[in-house]
Amino acid sequence: MAAHRRWLAPLVYLAILAWVNIYICRELFFTEYAGHMNSMHGFWMAMARLAPAGHWIKPTWWPFWYGGMPFEYTYAPLAPDLTAAYAKIAGCSVARAFHAISGFFYCLTPFALFLTAWRMTSSAGYAFVAGLAYSLVSPTELLVPDAGFRLRNVWSARRLFLAVTWDEIPHLASLSFTLLAILFLARSLQSRRWFYCFLTGIFMALAVLANAFGCIAILMAALSLAFALEVKSLRSNLLLIAGIGAASYAVISPWMPPSLLEAIRFNGSRYEGGWTTGSWAALLAVALGWLLLCFALSRWTRDWPLRFFALFAYITSSIPLLDAYAHEHFLPQPGRYKVEMEMGLVLLAVFLSRSWMERLDWKVRTAVAVLLLLAGARQVIGYRRFAKQMIRPVNISETIEYRTAKWIEDRFAEQRVMMPGSIGQWLNAFVATPNFAGGSFPTAPNWTQQAALYNVYASPKADEAITWLKAFGVQAVAVSGPNSHEYWKPYRSPQKFEGVLPILWREDDVTVYLLPQRDSSLFHVVPESAIVRDQPLYGDDLAEVRRYVAALDSPLYPQAESKWDGWNHALIQGAVLKDQLVSVQMNYHPGWHARANGSAASIFKDGLGLMAVKPRCDGPCAIELSYDGGLEYKLCYWLSALTLAGAVAASSRVLRSHLVPSRRAAKQPLA
Numbered sequence: 001m002a003a004h005r006r007w008l009a010p011l012v013y014l015a016i017l018a019w020v021n022i023y024i025c026r027e028l029f030f031t032e033y034a035g036h037m038n039s040m041h042g043f044w045m046a047m048a049r050l051a052p053a054g055h056w057i058k059p060t061w062w063p064f065w066y067g068g069m070p071f072e073y074t075y076a077p078l079a080p081d082l083t084a085a086y087a088k089i090a091g092c093s094v095a096r097a098f099h100a101i102s103g104f105f106y107c108l109t110p111f112a113l114f115l116t117a118w119r120m121t122s123s124a125g126y127a128f129v130a131g132l133a134y135s136l137v138s139p140t141e142l143l144v145p146d147a148g149f150r151l152r153n154v155w156s157a158r159r160l161f162l163a164v165t166w167d168e169i170p171h172l173a174s175l176s177f178t179l180l181a182i183l184f185l186a187r188s189l190q191s192r193r194w195f196y197c198f199l200t201g202i203f204m205a206l207a208v209l210a211n212a213f214g215c216i217a218i219l220m221a222a223l224s225l226a227f228a229l230e231v232k233s234l235r236s237n238l239l240l241i242a243g244i245g246a247a248s249y250a251v252i253s254p255w256m257p258p259s260l261l262e263a264i265r266f267n268g269s270r271y272e273g274g275w276t277t278g279s280w281a282a283l284l285a286v287a288l289g290w291l292l293l294c295f296a297l298s299r300w301t302r303d304w305p306l307r308f309f310a311l312f313a314y315i316t317s318s319i320p321l322l323d324a325y326a327h328e329h330f331l332p333q334p335g336r337y338k339v340e341m342e343m344g345l346v347l348l349a350v351f352l353s354r355s356w357m358e359r360l361d362w363k364v365r366t367a368v369a370v371l372l373l374l375a376g377a378r379q380v381i382g383y384r385r386f387a388k389q390m391i392r393p394v395n396i397s398e399t400i401e402y403r404t405a406k407w408i409e410d411r412f413a414e415q416r417v418m419m420p421g422s423i424g425q426w427l428n429a430f431v432a433t434p435n436f437a438g439g440s441f442p443t444a445p446n447w448t449q450q451a452a453l454y455n456v457y458a459s460p461k462a463d464e465a466i467t468w469l470k471a472f473g474v475q476a477v478a479v480s481g482p483n484s485h486e487y488w489k490p491y492r493s494p495q496k497f498e499g500v501l502p503i504l505w506r507e508d509d510v511t512v513y514l515l516p517q518r519d520s521s522l523f524h525v526v527p528e529s530a531i532v533r534d535q536p537l538y539g540d541d542l543a544e545v546r547r548y549v550a551a552l553d554s555p556l557y558p559q560a561e562s563k564w565d566g567w568n569h570a571l572i573q574g575a576v577l578k579d580q581l582v583s584v585q586m587n588y589h590p591g592w593h594a595r596a597n598g599s600a601a602s603i604f605k606d607g608l609g610l611m612a613v614k615p616r617c618d619g620p621c622a623i624e625l626s627y628d629g630g631l632e633y634k635l636c637y638w639l640s641a642l643t644l645a646g647a648v649a650a651s652s653r654v655l656r657s658h659l660v661p662s663r664r665a666a667k668q669p670l671a
Contacts, residue, residue, distance in 0.1 A: 020135055035392065036390075074439065083097045113347070159172070172339065188240065208252055209255060213337075290315065305351065309344065316341040403507060405423070408427070409430075420478055424438035457490045476515060573620075577619070583610065
């Protein structure tokens with residue numbers, strides 16, 4: 001009975017937290033489209049709608065964004081795949097399923113925070129206050145206000161705003177799993193029990209599969225935990241953390257391979273600037289502050305959970321604060337770490353005040369509790385009103401994104417097009433037409449393609465933009481003007497194609513232009529001398545690209561017939577002479593292989609980052625292209641399988657070691 005009473009209060013607290021968050025966001029569980037077209041929600045809906053069955057266990061090429069990429073380059077797969085699974089089980093649309101998954105993770109994050117804080121501190125009451133505060137206030141707005149979002153108040157519903165209007169649902173999912181990973185990591189470091197290590201590894205893997213930010217969040221939390229515990233165990237704790245982390249990464253490596261991590265690093269350095277002297281200085285300042293804080297905490301308190309909260313709040317706050325006030329960063333997208341910062345500040349504030357609160361008279365504590373509950377009730381009402389404004393069902397067919405997508409589907413079907421801004425982000429949520437834009441730039445596999453996309457948006461010269469578009473096989477380009485309802489309006493000179501390209505369609509200040517070309521295929525027979533060899537630059541340095549485009553349009557070279565069998569296989573037939581090759585307007589990847597007339601053919605990457613097949617034919621030629629993920633995928637796949645097998649074998653051995661003694665004891669005769 002006493003044990004039951006001990007669990008009663010935490011269960012009541014969990015029920016209250018669940019009710020508060022479900023009450024606030026309840027429309028998410030039943031809404032199909034909320035009309036926030038600036039978000040990447042359509043991006044994840046596209047993955048859930050179009051991804052083939054079995055892509056978790058076999059290599060899959062994704063042809064829809066940026067000229068094609070391995071599926072693992074699209075985005076962390078957990079949220080889209082859960083969306084697809086929910087849509088299938090519930091028998092609902094992918095859009096409604098995505099919003100239901102969004103509501104689930106919105107509610108899960110404070111639940112995970114409460115559970116972690118409670119089990120770490122053995123104080124369900126203060127853990128409940130932390131979970132409620134995290135649900136109802138935004139402390140980061142006191143230090144780093146979101147001026148661009150117009151939410152500059154600690155009482156603002158920032159987390160709801162980011163989840164519903166912007167792109168943080170995968171990030172919140174990752175944070176939830178990070179919290180649970182740290183909970184079991186603490187148990188692992190203290191007990192050295194295999195079961196807790198196994199659970200830690202599972203939640204680490206889920207955190208990274210939900211969002212790439214999970215890698216850094218887990219690292220920051222794990223280091224905070226290791227330094228918060230006894231110093232004499234620091235070395236062994238760090239080794240155990242490294243071992244669990246390495247095993248977790250090995251399991252998920254097929255979906256987060258080293259080449260993808262390098263692409264994220266490279267693209268981040270290109271878009272936000274690489275490492276500078278200021279970056280090193282910022283990192284050194286954070287490390288120095290960390291050491292000083294560790295020393296101060298070790299002398300001030302023996303409460304290791306409080307030390308953990310302080311260290312985690314410090315390191316998560318330092319990243320966005322340095323970016324906001326010193327304009328220096330050593331991690332990509334530093335402002336995004338405000339999600340982790342908010343959680344760290346809440347935990348620190350609540351448990352830092354615990355010793356002070358417990359010294360107060362019970363009447364004063366009761367008065368404080370009543371005031372907090374009244375403030376919380378007021379916040380629930382305010383958040384609920386805000387949610388009703390943010391989560392309003394809309395008729396998606398009236399949006400410019402939907403209307404443009406459906407028109408493109410009727411006219412261009414499987415041909416590559418370029419749709420700008422929010423039209424591109426939502427295109428494949430509605431149709432299966434490949435888009436030269438539309439993807440997540442941090443994971444883009446071909447920097448030259450990204451440079452070309454930037455040039456199309458930024459250059460005032462129509463001929464430069466047309467050259468780039470033709471070089472990448474784009475058949476039609478849409479331009480959103482200043483009066484369009486397309487959200488981002490990325491073109492600096494939206495009128496540059498007027499009078500230059502034929503107009504196919506125009507509505508709501510969005511114009512679709514045709515790019516006249518000899519062939520709408522992505523496979524072209526051209527002389528080897530026409531292939532772009534050096535990575536092109538801008539402006540007057542496009543001579544090689546212009547020569548390549550001229551060869552594509554020249555009637556002197558035969559056209560190749562092509563047929564796709566799924567996304568991983570293609571057949572090209574045509575006449576190819578010995579001084580010619582087949583240019584394939586898809587991003588190069590070593591996972592593609594070719595056979596020409598039954599013999600192996602070589603594939604190489606040209607200066608545009610596209611594929612070129614050298615078939616060694618001199619006449620009729622049948623080329624088979626197939627994608628198997630390449631050596632890296634195979635190595636990661638086997639590494640994942642062997643690690644999983646090892647974990648299962650170890651778990652079985654541990655389980656047997658616990659069961660056998662129990663059975664022997666049960667067979668012993670009574671004395």
